[in-house]
Amino acid sequence: MAFGAFATATTAAEPAARRKSPIALLLLLPGLFYLGLFFLVPLLSLVITSLQEPDPLIFGQYQNAFRWENYVTVLEQYWPQAVRSFGFAAVATLCALLIGFPLAYFIGITLRRWPLLQALALVLVIAPFFISFLLRTIAWKQIFSDEGPVVGFLQSLAILPPGVAITGSAFAVIFGLTYNFIPFMTLPIYTSLERLDLRYVEAGGDLYASPRSTFFRVTLPLAAPGIMSGTLLTFIPAAGDYINASREFLGSTDTAMIGNVIEANFLVLQNFPAAAALSLVLMAAILVLVSVYVKRSGTEDLL
Amino acid sequence: MSNSAVPQGGFAEAGADLELVGITKRFPGFTAIEDLDLRIPAGSFFALLGPSGCGKTTTLRLIAGLEEPTAGRILIGGKDVTSTKAFQRPVNTVFQSYALFPHMTILENVAFGLKRRKVANADALAHEALRLVELDHVSARKPAQLSGGQQQRVALARAVVNRPALLLLDEPLGALDLKLRRQMQIELKDIQDTVGLTFLHVTHDQEEAMTMADTVAVMNKGVIEQMGPPQELYELPRTAFVATFLGQSNLMTGRVVSSGGTSMVVDVAAGQVEVPAERAQRTSGEVVVGIRPEKVTLHASDPGRQTGRNVVGPGRITDVSFSGVSTQYEITSPALGVFTVFAQNTSISRMHHDGDEVWMSWEVGHTFGLADEPSSVSANRFADDTDTSMIATQRREQLEAELEGA
Ligand SMILES: Nc1ncnc2c1ncn2[C@@H]1O[C@H](COP(=O)(O)OP(=O)(O)OP(=O)(O)O)[C@@H](O)[C@H]1O
């Protein structure tokens, strides 16, 4: 499983012996070239765009400048969406973890004695990828729509007052994010748990730890690398997601996330500097949040 | 846990009795333990000895509560614990695979059990236990940063520190060098003596079992073949398996020609062997008798019949190996097969040479008569009974069951 590499990356404790070799550098070249062409160049262009100012002569055109005020403007204008993005992404990550962990535990540990069932369950986790996630998200919109079964059912129970919609609400967006990212959460946790040596769990029981205590002190810490990559694989794309929260899918203008704002600025308002500045802000914020997270869980026990 | 047998915040005052009543353990398609009865009195040092795969680890796992018996009951300190969970039993295990928690430091590993029982000065006690196994200086490391032998000693400390009523040791010294092994054996014996814990010690090392244990049980294919004080087991093995697994033995088969009040006489092709009646398991028909190699004296000529001594021979020496304190002779004869003799090197020159014709004699009182049928002795008793085709069949059945389930 390709996720295995991701799961172990954080546990590798011993630094490999460093050796300088011209062949290693040679082998790195294609990768470096790729990185330069498809990451550094666009990034630079993004930075340049974010500092542009409107062309005084032609409306809708921009010229190179050093207008750092662009950043202040977008932050002042769009901070609610930015905060909402990280809020939604955090809640969705938590929900995906609460659903994904038991699922991964079931597949990786409970089903261990039946490898065939285990493989089948894994396929089921990955199966949604066979259908475009746009289609799946649209399908949820149908299910949650005002004439759909969910609203009808809730209204018949008088849980949902008449005239209140589910689509377009924060709930629907978080639901969509959670739903779409569950496999990204489940698979890395699964790879951690699948390799978990049950003899450690037995040793916990032998040393007077109740099943609950063994879970929190042995199983969970040993699954930490998987939880770590799962949360990162979920949180980072979810924070920048603009499909679930868009009006055409599960969101409304009230639920716009930073991705929607960037999309609107690039494609609708054609305010390229603002969009570029927002993209960079998003990137920087994620970078800071993630490095704090990695650092904290890397040095402290997750107990 | 109100019904827990584990004392909270305290150590076991003393060891507890262990009693296994009619324990059977079946794995799918394989019986690992067959109707096992065992009683280990409190405070004793009990060694379980047996070849690989005979069910020693399974027995320990059943006692620790990590495996459920198919049938039978387990009593610790008179209390039936068959249905209680591992964490509720006053038992600790030194696992054959160590099973040290890889994400915890050595100190955290050793203090783990104490902390779960809310013992007040857990860390201090853990340090003390680590000093006992001479590893206090690595207490801040992770298990992966220790050598195999060090990990094994940590596993030992992690179990011993809890002072359980019953300590299960699954080859706890297997990875140590001889010196450290002796030292740990003494340490273990000390702990057992001072605290009076009950030890159940599984080992491959018969010398370790014999020197340390009060009682040794020899297990084979899920059944305890014989059990008793080490010396008794050695001097009077009851089955061919025990006779050959615990030390070496020369076994001879023959028909009982007379069985009087105090002894029976067996005709073993190369001579007549007398066995004291109380040392014979079977007294009629075809029987197997044996003698330990160090009890046998070699003679260059036929010593003739003597009262109180058995004489067999002749045979030809086919191998002589000198090992310092003693010399091992292998004598081959058509009637006896291969006969092994250990002779103390008390004379200046070796008395017998390769190719010499010799006779063997020993005191009647050292002879033992076994319970086995002669036909079963020649069969290879050490062979694993699960051959590959059987494993393949099991595997297929398992897969089919899975497919049905799926
Ligand atoms: N979970 C299991 N499923 C099926 N068979 C098993 C299982 N566990 C053990 N066995 C079988 O039971 C037998 C006894 O195993 P056990 O581990 O008790 O051996 P052991 O006496 O401890 O051997 P060793 O000295 O090599 O450690 C073996 O033949 C083993 O293959």
Ligand SMILES: [Mg+2]
């Ligand atoms: Mg074993």
